[in-house]
Amino acid sequence: MANRTPLYEAHVAAGAKIVDFAGWEMPINYGSQIEEHHQVRRDAGMFDVSHMRAVDVAGKDAQAYLRRLVANDVAKLTLPGKALYSCMLKEDGGVIDDLIIYFFTPERYRVVVNAGTADKDLAWMRAQAAGFAVTVGDRPELAMIAVQGPQARERFWTAFPVARAQTVLLQPFQAAEWDGWLVARTGYTGEDGFEITLPAADAIEVWDKLKAAGIAPIGLGARDTLRLEAGMNLYGQDMDESQNPLESGLTWTVDFKDAGRDFIGRKALEALKPTRQFLGLLLLDRGVLRAHQKVVTAKGDGETTSGSFAPTLDKSIALARVPVGVAIGDIVEVEVRDKRLKAKVVKPSFARNGKSLIQE
Amino acid sequence: MTSPANLKYTSSHEWAKLEADGTVTIGITDHAQEALGDIVFLELPDAGRTLKAGEECAVVESVKAASDIYAPIAGEVIEANQAAVDAPESVNQDAYGTWLFKLKPANAADLDKLLDAAAYEKVASEG
Numbered sequence: 386m387a388n389r390t391p392l393y394e395a396h397v398a399a400g401a402k403i404v405d406f407a408g409w410e411m412p413i414n415y416g417s418q419i420e421e422h423h424q425v426r427r428d429a430g431m432f433d434v435s436h437m438r439a440v441d442v443a444g445k446d447a448q449a450y451l452r453r454l455v456a457n458d459v460a461k462l463t464l465p466g467k468a469l470y471s472c473m474l475k476e477d478g479g480v481i482d483d484l485i486i487y488f489f490t491p492e493r494y495r496v497v498v499n500a501g502t503a504d505k506d507l508a509w510m511r512a513q514a515a516g517f518a519v520t521v522g523d524r525p526e527l528a529m530i531a532v533q534g535p536q537a538r539e540r541f542w543t544a545f546p547v548a549r550a551q552t553v554l555l556q557p558f559q560a561a562e563w564d565g566w567l568v569a570r571t572g573y574t575g576e577d578g579f580e581i582t583l584p585a586a587d588a589i590e591v592w593d594k595l596k597a598a599g600i601a602p603i604g605l606g607a608r609d610t611l612r613l614e615a616g617m618n619l620y621g622q623d624m625d626e627s628q629n630p631l632e633s634g635l636t637w638t639v640d641f642k643d644a645g646r647d648f649i650g651r652k653a654l655e656a657l658k659p660t661r662q663f664l665g666l667l668l669l670d671r672g673v674l675r676a677h678q679k680v681v682t683a684k685g686d687g688e689t690t691s692g693s694f695a696p697t698l699d700k701s702i703a704l705a706r707v708p709v710g711v712a713i714g715d716i717v718e719v720e721v722r723d724k725r726l727k728a729k730v731v732k733p734s735f736a737r738n739g740k741s742l743i744q745e
Numbered sequence: 746m747t748s749p750a751n752l753k754y755t756s757s758h759e760w761a762k763l764e765a766d767g768t769v770t771i772g773i774t775d776h777a778q779e780a781l782g783d784i785v786f787l788e789l790p791d792a793g794r795t796l797k798a799g800e801e802c803a804v805v806e807s808v809k810a811a812s813d814i815y816a817p818i819a820g821e822v823i824e825a826n827q828a829a830v831d832a833p834e835s836v837n838q839d840a841y842g843t844w845l846f847k848l849k850p851a852n853a854a855d856l857d858k859l860l861d862a863a864a865y866e867k868v869a870s871e872g
Binding site for chain 2: 402413414417418419606610671672673675693694696701722
């Protein structure tokens with residue numbers, strides 16, 4: 386039996402095409418995925434992301450525990466509400482999941498993990514808690530709605546005028562908490578906006594008010610092309626337990642600075658000499674790149690990890706793991722069915738804030 | 746959308762239409778375009794290529810996925826629809842008005858072996 390979010394009925398009523406996503410019945414689109422993509426880049430859209438799991442980490446050792454648990458360093462979070470993106474690694478450096486951690490006090494944090502890995506993550510987090518004075522509290526009863534796009538914040542304030550004072554000064558990657566809501570200036574689209582965590586019982590009413598304020602419902606299909614254009618990794622596709630962050634474009638999320646901090650996976654990463662790097666591809670020939678296609682380069686073969694048509698660019702793009710030595714600007718070939726198509730190696734960030742970042 | 750009665754269909758969701766000049770135009774059904782979502786790329790067979798019935802001969806790619814197209818009947822490709830290649834979204838907008846390629850059939854009677862509209866709708870409704 387598939388899981389449903391508190392907004393399932395609203396999606397069906399809005400004409401959504403429902404698909405299975407990590408065991409959840411989720412809207413893939415409400416009509417045209419491309420139109421939904423443009424809606425977010427140009428105006429404002431909202432996503433039901435209630436399938437993602439909130440986990441509260443609390444207790445005297447909360448900070449020490451998280452400094453051991455994840456590869457980024459929560460000690461750099463000092464401003465209440467500040468958020469940090471990180472990988473949670475195995476001892477061998479493989480990525481268990483990528484997640485966001487919100488800081489409230491050194492004894493209280495909120496962690497948000499992916500839906501498909503939530504049960505595995507919780508089991509791992511609880512196993513690692515041994516010896517620390519912390520509780521790892523699952524919060525499956527919370528709903529999450531992401532409002533994204535250049536007009537998203539204004540429209541959110543139109544729908545909830547009271548929230549303006551709480552959120553108008555939030556910087557990117559910062560959140561405010563009040564009355565059981567957590568509103569963070571974060572997202573997965575490369576656009577400005579908020580991610581709102583709220584009690585499930587309020588979800589429908591909030592969704593309807595946001596819709597009335599002109600924020601259009603957007604399915605998971607457009608969410609994927611938006612994050613791909615923004616060059617954001619998707620767990621299970623761009624990295625997983627068989628890949629390490631240093632070869633997945635996530636070196637910036639691994640914090641080695643405090644030599645005394647023994648985070649899980651550190652030894653393996655320090656011993657690793659990366660042979661592959663994570664870059665973007667812009668297809669020059671006609672066609673569409675997809676995940677798991679062979680990339681032929683002068684330095685050896687690589688593989689695409691995500692690929693699609695990019696509506697903002699009106700071209701096809703991909704993220705790819707290619708041998709070290711391949712450089713930005715190189716022309717490579719991607720095997721698509723029985724053909725080899727030419728692609729240009731680019732920085733893995735294709736479009737953000739409504740605009741293409743690719744220089745022709 | 747109801748499937749037009751003047752077309753023939755395959756269980757792999759192609760339609761075939763016998764034109765007045767004896768050629769056969771081929772496209773994908775409305776059910777197929779609906780399932781694929783926004784179509785962004787078409788790879789169509791070159792004119793002159795000889796196709797067997799059921800042969801993989803074209804690819805329709807949506808944002809979501811790539812889907813193979815099979816020749817409903819045997820014949821020689823006379824023309825690929827360049828207008829559709831230039832505007833793949835026209836398949837979403839009008840699946841039955843947008844042919845993909847045109848065949849000179851090896852045997853026009855082969856069309857009789859394909860599904861009629863009622864039989865196709867039964868196939869489509871069963872997924």
